[in-house]
Amino acid sequence: MKTTAALAAILLSLTACNKPATVTTSSGLQQETYGKMPDGTEVKIFTLTNKNGLKARVTEYGAILVSMETPDKSGKSADITHGYDTLDGWLTNTSYFGATVGRFGNRIANGKFTLDGKEYTLATNNDPGDIPCHLHGGIKGFDKVLWSGNPVGESGVEFTYVSKDGEEGYPGNLTVKVTYSLNDDNELKWEAKATTDAPTVINLVHHTYWNLSGDPTTTINDHLLTLNAPSYLPTNAGLIPTGQIAQVADTPMDFTKPTPIGERLEADFEPLKFGGGYDHAWVLEKSEGLRLAAKLKDPKSGRVMEISTNQPAIQFYGGNFLDGTVTGKSGVKYAHRTALCLETEGFPDAPNKQNFPSSVLRPGETYHHVMIHQFSAE
Numbered sequence: 001m002k003t004t005a006a007l008a009a010i011l012l013s014l015t016a017c018n019k020p021a022t023v024t025t026s027s028g029l030q031q032e033t034y035g036k037m038p039d040g041t042e043v044k045i046f047t048l049t050n051k052n053g054l055k056a057r058v059t060e061y062g063a064i065l066v067s068m069e070t071p072d073k074s075g076k077s078a079d080i081t082h083g084y085d086t087l088d089g090w091l092t093n094t095s096y097f098g099a100t101v102g103r104f105g106n107r108i109a110n111g112k113f114t115l116d117g118k119e120y121t122l123a124t125n126n127d128p129g130d131i132p133c134h135l136h137g138g139i140k141g142f143d144k145v146l147w148s149g150n151p152v153g154e155s156g157v158e159f160t161y162v163s164k165d166g167e168e169g170y171p172g173n174l175t176v177k178v179t180y181s182l183n184d185d186n187e188l189k190w191e192a193k194a195t196t197d198a199p200t201v202i203n204l205v206h207h208t209y210w211n212l213s214g215d216p217t218t219t220i221n222d223h224l225l226t227l228n229a230p231s232y233l234p235t236n237a238g239l240i241p242t243g244q245i246a247q248v249a250d251t252p253m254d255f256t257k258p259t260p261i262g263e264r265l266e267a268d269f270e271p272l273k274f275g276g277g278y279d280h281a282w283v284l285e286k287s288e289g290l291r292l293a294a295k296l297k298d299p300k301s302g303r304v305m306e307i308s309t310n311q312p313a314i315q316f317y318g319g320n321f322l323d324g325t326v327t328g329k330s331g332v333k334y335a336h337r338t339a340l341c342l343e344t345e346g347f348p349d350a351p352n353k354q355n356f357p358s359s360v361l362r363p364g365e366t367y368h369h370v371m372i373h374q375f376s377a378e
Contacts, residue, residue, distance in 0.1 A: 029156075029157070032046075033045075037061075045059040055068075055069040060146055060148065061146055062142070062147070063149075063161070065081065065188075065206070068373075070303060085329050101142060101204065101205040101207045101343075103201070106205065106343075107126065108349055108351060110124065115351070120170070120171060128274075148161070158177055160176070174361075176204070177192070177193050188374075190206045190373075192368070195361075195366055196361050196365075199360060200360070205345050206343060210339055211298075211338055211340075212296060213303075216334065225259060225296055227256065229283055229314065230248060232281065233283065276321070278318040281347060283347075290370060292306060293311075294316075303376075308371075315341065315345055316340070316341070317340060319336065
């Protein structure tokens with residue numbers, strides 16, 4: 001009997017060790033095992049909640065925002081992001097759903113740039129208009145690596161990643177910290193800081209796809225969008241900025257007042273034809289520190305999202321390349337324009353444009369990018 005009891009105790013202990021652990025902090029932040037990488041490395045997921053019932057889930061893989069649940073005007077909560085239910089799904093992510101993108105988010109012409117007299121060659125992993133370019137950090141950018149996540153403060157998670165010199169062709173060892181936090185003012189904050197031991201270029205981007213209706217099968221073309229941006233960056237057919245900064249006034253690019261996204265999509269306007277819709281960087285009103293960049297509202301649900309940032313531009317992408325081939329949460333096939341991205345950022349192709357704000361980071365400097373999403377309903 002003693003032998004049997006001892007064996008049972010051992011089996012119970014082994015079962016407990018194999019069971020995914022759930023750790024909840026005093027502030028209500030929850031940490032769990034989300035799954036394992038192909039090499040067997042365990043991946044954690046964290047759940048942030050506030051007193052108003054908002055819930056954000058973030059994971060170490062890709063420093064990804066897995067889901068964001070917010071209430072509509074009747075108090076009914078729903079996830080308002082595209083993505084996947086499991087880590088295995090996220091490992092197939094080719095759309096950058098929810099991800100922290102780097103080392104350089106957005107596009108670099110021809111996958112080349114020159115820094116301090118030396119030319120660097122990057123992967124050309126994107127070819128809009130059959131014109132190759134470098135997109136979102138390359139073949140294996142920051143969205144496809146495992147970060148190290150740990151709780152910080154009352155309701156935050158800090159993810160750390162060290163990008164080695166030469167990774168994806170970029171110079172310098174880059175140490176990156178990305179923090180997600182959720183407060184009782186319904187603000188989800190994404191904050192990125194980075195340092196380097198050699199001159200490099202950087203443009204970290206948060207890349208969540210939003211549909212404020214809470215129904216991922218519906219279009220976002222009826223959402224009302226406001227961009228506090230008097231100008232935008234025209235592109236060539238390869239979606240690379242030409243270097244010109246153009247005024248939005250009297251064009252389909254004018255979102256200085258709340259405007260339905262789909263209202264002017266079919267206009268005879270070259271930038272819309274190049275992008276297959278909206279896929280451009282808007283230049284924000286100049287301001288020191290944080291400024292309101294965008295406001296998005298779904299008239300039916302009443303959900304509102306306001307975005308503030310310290311960056312000079314915001315990329316508005318209207319989900320033009322979603323085509324129903326990606327199966328996401330709950331088996332939904334994400335159709336054309338069922339979500340949009342609003343990505344605060346430095347200017348695309350800045351390493352190749354002397355008149356654009358510099359994207360160069362040097363030893364002794366700290367890159368700092370703040371992006372705050374505030375949610376409400378009306």
